Amino acid sequence: MISGKFAITIHILTLLHKFPNDYLSSEFIAGSINLNPVLVRKEIANLKAHHIVESKEGKNGGTKLAVNAAELTLKQIFEMTFESIGLGFAKNQPNPDCPVGKNINQHLEVLYSEMNQNVSKQLEAISLEDFSNQF
């Protein structure tokens, strides 16, 4: 899961923020995202690993937020779901006998790293609460 991971996760978190007192089931959440509940549970597993949510198994179980939405930033969500932004690399290892091929990936990495810092600063300024309160 790459393309949808951030979007799905922030969707889940927004729902949890809207219902702070309930344990929401993966099926309910899946109905809002229009996604298979198993995939929702997989993203929740990721959130749990980062101690962002807590789940309850069994009947009437589900998931709820475990952190203050005002203190959770989009940067953190980004890092949990995307690692890093960038414009990609060619699939195959470039020719090491060519001065350009030998060094291109290293130079791209530097460039992308700067992009990440840039975007991270922006996302750091937005909390889940900010995002959720737009709705």
Added chain:
Amino acid sequence: MISGKFAITIHILTLLHKFPNDYLSSEFIAGSINLNPVLVRKEIANLKAHHIVESKEGKNGGTKLAVNAAELTLKQIFEMTFESIGLGFAKNQPNPDCPVGKNINQHLEVLYSEMNQNVSKQLEAISLEDFSNQF
């Protein structure tokens, strides 16, 4: 082609900048990128459509830069190969009967649009010449 398009294109352009007097063949370029020559020609077709390079068909043909490398910015290359940056969307249309589902994509679009402006500003400050001269 998504993941590699920008990287391949800037690789091509860097090579063309290093050999400003030659028409480089797609096979030569492909050898540096370690990529099928047909895919190189496809990216070159994109560059030609943007009047960044010119090609000569026939024997001893190939491609060379058609612009001043000092005036071509990475932002322009980004726009020719990536349209826009972002953190993706869920694949399926979210539930329109849910207040969150109904509006999430619109809010994500705004967020991603801000990211784009941010990154574009950064990439605008770097020319192909700057990038190529690192090698």
Added chain:
DNA sequence: TAAATTTGTAACATATTTTATTACAGTATG
């Protein structure tokens, strides 16, 4: 304590996207 409901997870299936290959017509060079 039994039935119902939900998470957690693995295994597998399908769909989508990316990358690679083959083929060949068209064009310029020598």
Added chain:
DNA sequence: CATACTGTAATAAAATATGTTACAAATTTA
């Protein structure tokens, strides 16, 4: 006219993302 390129379409293969099925384990509630 032989050679070596580009341009492009059609197809194949590989990689990745998404979806489905299945079921054990946990918890609630009757």
